[in-house]
Amino acid sequence: MKRALALGIAALVVTGCGTSAPEGTGTNDGRGPITFATLKDGTGTVPKLVEAWNAEHPDQTVRIIDLPEGADGQRQQLIQQAQTKSDTYDVITIDLPWNAEFAARRWVTELPREQFDVDGFFAAPLKGSEYRGKLYSIPHFTGAGMLYYRTDLLGRAGVAPPKTWAELKAACAKVLALPEAAGMSCYAGQYDKYEGLTVNFAEAVGSAGGQVTDDEGKPKLDTPAAKAGLDFLVSGFRDGTVPPDAITYKEEEGRRAFQQGKVLFHRNWAYVHALMNATDGSSAVPGKFAVTVIPGASGPGVSTLGGNNLAVSAFSKKQATAREFIKYMTSVDTQRTHAKGSAYPMTRTAIYQDPELRAKYPYLQVLQDAIVGARPRPALVRYGDASSAIQEQVYAVLGGKTTPEQALSTLQRQLAEFAQGA
Known part of the structure; x- marks a missing residue:
């Protein structure tokens, strides 16, 4: 999944915001042709699924409208449509952390839970689809970051995949001493100033035993765990664990670095697996890597x-x-068909037990484990402001323009303000 991309089992629901959620299921409960505003699908799978729907529903056909590529552009376009109360879009695709904002602003309609087979979804994505105990969206794609590593090089050094940050650095010390690893760096994630940095920061804090916000949406960045998580990112740049140019990495830059044999370990989403395993000459590592869950403190x-x-x-x-x-x-049947046509991680647990899909996607068990243990990003009505603040402060720390202590103090204050309401 490319957007992932692009953030425990319970969603962080804000209870103190100043706006109320939509009530009921809407007043325009009609039928007929509709539009579907969604991410552009390079695999062609979504258009085929829509064609199948249209063949069965000639009076209720669906027309796809492609949203912009970047998450920021997608959000902006959807908000513009909502603020003008436009009926151009009928079904919309939203990032999981936008659910609270869109529900609280009355931009999406409450969904009657009894009309949807919700029992088969992963718990965390389903919980993140709620706002104040009511359902406002349905999980379509999900995902969790995984650690990609070079099986060939770890094998030659006699090193097991790391489970902790200390083991990761120790593994790098051994592997990078090999002649075959000359010129390689140890580890990279996504550290450019965009949503991926919010994700990587939240993962570092969570992997140190902390939380960005608690279950009520209150910030928890004045804790030793939050400091340990940010220190892991900072120390990686300072001690050379992370290459200097990773400050510009988004998903694709990091994927290319691993694919070209420049880094030993890489944090990314499931969608990169097929690209890095390509045998058409575009990848230097097909058959030479595997995945595991990301390491922690x-x-x-x-x-x-x-x-x-x-x-x-x-x-x-x-x-x-x-x-x-x-x-x-x-539905289960559509998700199974979708999974066979693309590597997008589905949201129903049954898909991960399908023998055919397990054979096609060898990382499915690791991905399932990662999703079960994953935490959503803060479900704040002002999520966009919160994410921007995190990006600004964490990027400044990684660039040496402020200290971890000052950044966390600033974020604690800013997120407390955002949690107060709309």
């Missing part, structure tokens, strides 16, 4: 939950059809 780490949800625009005039289409797109 004292044991396996905690990934930040990724994924996208499907919701019904509050301004749609055909909400009955919109709900039916969401049920179709998130």
